Amino acid sequence: MDSIADELFRERLYFKNAIPIDARSFILKSESSQTHRDILIKQTNRTMSVDTTILERQIDGVFCTDGMLHYSPVLRRVVYVYYYRNQYILADTNLARVNRFRTIDTTSRARIKVSIIDSDGSTTLGVPPVVVNRRSCVFGVWLFIQSGLVGDNEDPNDLSRYALMDVYNLATHQYKFSFYLPFAGRNQLTSFAVFENRIAAVYGQHLFAYEMRPDAFWD
Incomplete structure (x- = not known):
């Protein structure tokens, strides 16, 4: 059967990230042309609704709200994980019902410094930021x-040898467990995805697959 691609966006729309909700709608992270702060948008082939309140400003409204956008088809919830604070967000597909939850880290306010470039007035990070949540992935009801x-009870050198993974149950809003994902040789983790009880992990140009114990996810 042949597939035909249809035009979804009828107008010019700049976005930083996008996730499909179904065949006709997306959730987008964009930047407001008026405030220049990050916003979320639901876009369909007929309508566009903008939310300016879900991503809460702490400093500049751009870097301080930066994060990772996911979707759980099982829960029908949009998931947003901040990079620089200990929080993740659950929202329905209309961006109407919103709940906020803390991770086990204690960094509740983004530790970043924003600088202005004199030549063009744009902003940039003045010093390397403190990254609380480096990467994330959603599978089913699980957030990795x-x-x-x-x-406090861990060796700081561990982050040079392993990726420290924290697992949360999005249905119960609870932290479940943590585990170490070893780096492959001297290559650090660059991306990962979860399928059932398996993790596909990319280290530079290498792809590894790991299997997790299924009973680890039993409640």
Whole structure:
């Protein structure tokens, strides 16, 4: 059977990230042309609705709200994980019902410094930011977050050898467990995805598959 691509966006729309909700709609992360702050948009082939309140400003409204956009078809919830604070967000597909939850890290306010470039007035990060949540992935009701920081009872050198993964149940809003994902040789983790009880992890040009114990996810 042949597939025909249809035009979805009828107008010019700049976006930073997009996730499909179904065959005719997307959730987009964009930047307001008026405030220049990050916003979320639901776009269909007929309508566009904009939300300016879900991503809460702490400093500049751009870098401080930066994060990763996901979707759980099982829960029919949009998931947003901040990079620089200990929070993730659940919202329905209309961006109407919104709930906010804390991760096990203690960094509630983004530790970033924003600088203005004199030549063109644009902004940039003045110093390397403190990354709380480095990468994330959603599968079913499970949220996997690669932590950017170690806990008080952990060895700081561990982050040079392993990716520290924290797992949360999005249905119960609870932290479940953590585990270490070893780096492949000297290559650090660059991306990962979860399928059932398997993790596909990319280290530079290498792809590895790991299997997790299924009983780890039993409640």
